[in-house]
Amino acid sequence: MATSDKRIRVRPALAGLDTALCQALGEAIGKAAGKPAGIDKATEVGGGSISRALLVDCGDVRCFVKLNDAGLADMFAAEADGLSALAACSALRVPRVVGHGVSGHHAWLVLEYLNLHALRERSAGAAAGRALAELHRIRGAQYGWQRDNYIGSTPQGNAPHPTWPFFFARRRLLPQLRLAQQHGHHGRLIAGGERLVEQLAALFVDHQPPASLLHGDLWSGNAATDEAGTLALFDPAVYFGDRETDLAMSELFGGLPDSFYAAYREAWPLADGFEQRKMLYNLYHVLNHLNLFGTGYLHQAERMIARLLAEIGG
Missing domain, CATH: 3.90.1200.10 (Aminoglycoside phosphotransferase (APH), C-terminal lobe)
Structure with a gap:
């Protein structure tokens, strides 16, 4: 369900995220979770050389978030499309797409957080x-x-x-x-x-x-x-x-x-x-x-x- 602005908790100082971006991420996570969500914690993590990556906690929900310039929003839309295609293979685990969009100068992609391990064994x-x-x-x-x-x-x-x-x-x-x-x-x-x-x-x-x-x-x-x-x-x-x-x-x-x-x-x-x-x-x-x-x-x-x-x- 959609969440109202008044019920979204926003802490703009989290990992340098601005208020509008926190709002957009909280709304996307809340809509997917079926309940209002606000960002309690955002932690920068290594996400490769292309996009900024964060772990975002909203109550009992944790998500993986990728950020880039607003002009690269189509890159995240394409990634969401590709993940949906891979998910058609039942032999794989693929992070569920929570949402993607643009807020101000930022394009964002929110994914299900998976506890992953390196492929070594x-x-x-x-x-x-x-x-x-x-x-x-x-x-x-x-x-x-x-x-x-x-x-x-x-x-x-x-x-x-x-x-x-x-x-x-x-x-x-x-x-x-x-x-x-x-x-x-x-x-x-x-x-x-x-x-x-x-x-x-x-x-x-x-x-x-x-x-x-x-x-x-x-x-x-x-x-x-x-x-x-x-x-x-x-x-x-x-x-x-x-x-x-x-x-x-x-x-x-x-x-x-x-x-x-x-x-x-x-x-x-x-x-x-x-x-x-x-x-x-x-x-x-x-x-x-x-x-x-x-x-x-x-x-x-x-x-x-x-x-x-x-x-x-x-």
Whole structure:
């Protein structure tokens, strides 16, 4: 039920939140809880490099809150959409979306608070691998998604297409190359990247993957287990695509146990050629890191493009 302004308790000093933002968060939490709610405590927590993150207590209700500039409200709307899509997989634990919106200069997203644990134990890793395979068994008619979303804070276009090499070349690699150009990168990165985009189909002569539901931004920082040992996923960039892209990214920065990969492969073996495609799929994320965080990723991206072109004979 909706809550009236007079029944919302607001303490503006909490974690530097202004009165209007406290009001908006309290109203969203109260509406979801079915009772008036006011913020009793707000604690800053680590939430990644894109958004500010808080734990917010409203009476006996605790929520996880993400804040960013009002201009990025669509990023939170896309995240809410992605979480709802992941929640369709019964093998996963996904935080429920409490609400999202804009208050003054702030965009906000309120999520159910989950008590999560790092994916380190062998048994937890195996259960997580099997759960991810179940997510990937959810199929789409084409590659793409019902709306565009974001990879980090970078826009990610998802206009559907029936051909996977076309989709990955034109919806993933090419936009990142164009963004890199806008950031002043030229030379080998762009010339080689454009050649790779044009010749990408050569890497998929014997690989025609089903359109699986993907997390889209799967690394150890976006995966954990809940108290029951169920794989919990969050911060998605969902779309239908080759399931190998999730597995490839999960290896890019490490952090997941070997049991995770062994159990996944036992549940759904990978096709020949994965090691070659893994580099291609991770190139997308390296280019995105280049565009988000700067030139520290430039030479890595150039080397990956050169190796892929050598594989093709480009």
